[in-house]
Amino acid sequence: MPTLVSVFDFPSNTAAAVRKLKDRGFDDLTTYSPAPFEELEEAEDPKPSKVRRFTLVGALSGVFLGFLMQIWMSLEWPIKIAGKNFASIPPFWIVGFELTILLGGFFTLFGLLIVGGLYPKRLDKHYNLRFSAEEFGVVVTCEERDVAEVEALLRGESAKEVTLADS
Amino acid sequence: MAPPATAVADALASPARPRDSRANIDIMAPTKGVQWPYFLALGAAVLGVLQALVVLLYQTYVGLGVAGYQQPVFWGLYIVTFVFWIGIGHAGTLISAILFLFRAKWRNAVNRGAEALTVFAVITAALFPILHLGRIWKLYYLIPYPNQRSLWVNFKSPLLWDVFAISTYASISVIFFYIGLIPDIAIARDRATGVKKAIYTVLALGWQGTGPQWKAHSRSVLHLSGLATPLVLSVHSVVSWDFAMSIVPGWHATIFAPYFVAGAVFGGFAMVINIMIPVRRIFRLERYLTDYHFENMSRFILLTSTICGYAYAAEYFIAWYSGVEFEQSSFWLRAFGPYWLSTWCMITFNVILPQLLWIKRLRTNLPFLFGLCFFINIGMWFERYVIIITSLSREYITGSWGLYVISPVELSVLAGSFCWFSMWFLLFLKVFPVIAITEVKELEIHARDHGGAH
Numbered sequence: 296m297p298t299l300v301s302v303f304d305f306p307s308n309t310a311a312a313v314r315k316l317k318d319r320g321f322d323d324l325t326t327y328s329p330a331p332f333e334e335l336e337e338a339e340d341p342k343p344s345k346v347r348r349f350t351l352v353g354a355l356s357g358v359f360l361g362f363l364m365q366i367w368m369s370l371e372w373p374i375k376i377a378g379k380n381f382a383s384i385p386p387f388w389i390v391g392f393e394l395t396i397l398l399g400g401f402f403t404l405f406g407l408l409i410v411g412g413l414y415p416k417r418l419d420k421h422y423n424l425r426f427s428a429e430e431f432g433v434v435v436t437c438e439e440r441d442v443a444e445v446e447a448l449l450r451g452e453s454a455k456e457v458t459l460a461d462s
Numbered sequence: 463m464a465p466p467a468t469a470v471a472d473a474l475a476s477p478a479r480p481r482d483s484r485a486n487i488d489i490m491a492p493t494k495g496v497q498w499p500y501f502l503a504l505g506a507a508v509l510g511v512l513q514a515l516v517v518l519l520y521q522t523y524v525g526l527g528v529a530g531y532q533q534p535v536f537w538g539l540y541i542v543t544f545v546f547w548i549g550i551g552h553a554g555t556l557i558s559a560i561l562f563l564f565r566a567k568w569r570n571a572v573n574r575g576a577e578a579l580t581v582f583a584v585i586t587a588a589l590f591p592i593l594h595l596g597r598i599w600k601l602y603y604l605i606p607y608p609n610q611r612s613l614w615v616n617f618k619s620p621l622l623w624d625v626f627a628i629s630t631y632a633s634i635s636v637i638f639f640y641i642g643l644i645p646d647i648a649i650a651r652d653r654a655t656g657v658k659k660a661i662y663t664v665l666a667l668g669w670q671g672t673g674p675q676w677k678a679h680s681r682s683v684l685h686l687s688g689l690a691t692p693l694v695l696s697v698h699s700v701v702s703w704d705f706a707m708s709i710v711p712g713w714h715a716t717i718f719a720p721y722f723v724a725g726a727v728f729g730g731f732a733m734v735i736n737i738m739i740p741v742r743r744i745f746r747l748e749r750y751l752t753d754y755h756f757e758n759m760s761r762f763i764l765l766t767s768t769i770c771g772y773a774y775a776a777e778y779f780i781a782w783y784s785g786v787e788f789e790q791s792s793f794w795l796r797a798f799g800p801y802w803l804s805t806w807c808m809i810t811f812n813v814i815l816p817q818l819l820w821i822k823r824l825r826t827n828l829p830f831l832f833g834l835c836f837f838i839n840i841g842m843w844f845e846r847y848v849i850i851i852t853s854l855s856r857e858y859i860t861g862s863w864g865l866y867v868i869s870p871v872e873l874s875v876l877a878g879s880f881c882w883f884s885m886w887f888l889l890f891l892k893v894f895p896v897i898a899i900t901e902v903k904e905l906e907i908h909a910r911d912h913g914g915a916h
Contacts (some may be wrong), residue, residue: 306908307912326673328676330671330903330907331680332676333906335673336680339674340674340747346681346682346685349679350689352614354689365670368614368615369614372612379618380487382860386617386623389700392696393630393693394626396630396634397629400630400637402681404676407678407682408676411665411674411679412668413668413678413690414668415668416668417668424652426670429907442720
């Protein structure tokens with residue numbers, strides 16, 4: 296199927312073009328942006344990111360494992376300190392808290408790598424170093440019969456270049 | 463009517479190399495080329511590290527006695543310097559996480575340098591408890607590891623809390639730093655050649671700035687900020703409890719946690735300013751690091767200096783008001799005992815001098831700021847010296863009082879720690895952009911887009 300590569304100067308135009316393309320049912324599209332822009336993220340996928348689930352699972356695992364580890368180890372080698380119980384909960388909050396943050400942080404990193412598809416790989420065919428300069432890209436794959444409509448739509452939103460690339 | 467896409471495709475078949483963005487060129491410039499002053503500075507730093515290494519080998523062979531460890535002071539310069547470097551590391555996380563959550567956009571220009579400073583300060587700090595062990599090969603005793611005798615660490619000890627706090631802080635700082643770097647590494651990858659390109663390609667993890675990548679990245683930074691905010695407040699609180707949980711006069715105070723956190727942010731900002739002023743000047747980054755950024759940082763310094771001043775006053779007031787003789791003696795001897803000079807350096811550099819920042823003209827006077835922050839760093843080191851050394855040398859029984867004298871070994875290791883920190887920062891300057899390029903672009907493009915520029 297044909298692929299159109301368009302270049303924009305501003306995130307607002309790019310977001311508007313993405314919204315119109317999606318409204319017309321052209322869902323097979325990829326955007327490239329030199330910096331994060333909320334309007335573009337919203338236009339492309341308004342659903343909340345799945346990274347939050349990784350963070351939550353990591354943080355809960357941390358607090359659970361943190362307390363479990365301390366309670367088990369304190370009972371495994373019982374020493375009476377300052378008249379407190381062997382497994383005395385209040386001082387365990389410190390390490391429990393630190394492990395909550397530690398595992399929450401590591402799981403957030405894993406979430407980013409998995410959800411963002413980040414691993415050393417060959418770059419997309421249509422990726423261009425212009426997109427790591429200051430320009431925005433929208434790459435749309437559509438049916439042969441829709442090329443003219445997609446192009447008109449992109450240009451209507453001030454695309455400065457639209458090129459038909461091999462798919 | 464627009465020309466057909468096929469015609470445009472022909473025209474773009476061999477596009478000229480596109481114009482790069484000014485932010486990319488300016489901010490990546492320090493990573494390019496070879497300048498002899500840089501290698502001179504790096505060489506000096508490496509030599510400083512090597513001399514400390516030789517001294518440490520000697521200390522490890524002979525024992526901690528050569529490091530000035532004498533009755534009654536067994537927490538000496540190593541612990542003082544450990545607390546100092548941990549404190550320095552606090553500004554980075556404050557700028558990256560807390561100011562991010564407050565949507566303070568001015569942080570974008572300084573956060574990368576501050577994050578790098580945090581990572582390197584924490585890895586410097588983490589060395590000191592290890593050196594303080596003396597028998598450094600027994601380091602693994604600090605962590606709970608499975609063993610035949612079912613011996614486990616004491617989870618009720620503040621020293622163990624510190625092990626977990628520092629290692630968590632180091633890990634989260636590195637993750638935060640790396641996640642922020644990924645888009646900028648991709649920029650470097652797209653413009654590098656040879657070995658550099660290969661390294662950047664691996665580190666950039668296939669980053670292309672696609673919608674899903676940015677979305678996952680933004681949310682990760684948000685969640686990490688949420689996690690790092692209570693962490694940064696907890697870390698120096700836990701460090702302060704190493705002291706406050708004991709019954710040593712001068713240490714056993716409930717104010718210690720907020721007092722230490724405010725001091726850490728204060729010292730951290732001073733170090734950020736001390737580093738970013740020369741970086742801005744040498745690499746001509748005035749367009750990105752403006753007087754406005756330094757003024758905002760000086761306001762933080764003024765605020766945290768005032769909090770420190772309050773904490774110092776509260777400590778003295780409570781010592782007097784408590785009616786506890788040992789506490790009163792401890793604080794009297796801080797100001798008028800054998801360590802009076804360090805106490806007055808601390809008060810002068812940390813509380814009195816920073817009050818000059820009420821004057822707006824001085825908040826944007828960079829030579830003045832640089833000098834002030836240099837003295838604040840000295841003052842903050844003395845603060846830890848005062849807390850640790852004066853308290854330990856004057857405990858309950860006068861018969862066990864002693865005088866602590868810094869040994870040449872400790873001074874050598876102290877100098878080595880600054881060289882170690884500088885070495886990492888200098889290497890960082892040559893490899894990664896010192897300002898977060900994508901965050902600068904976010905502001906610039908947003909301003910152009912919504913500022914009526916098109």
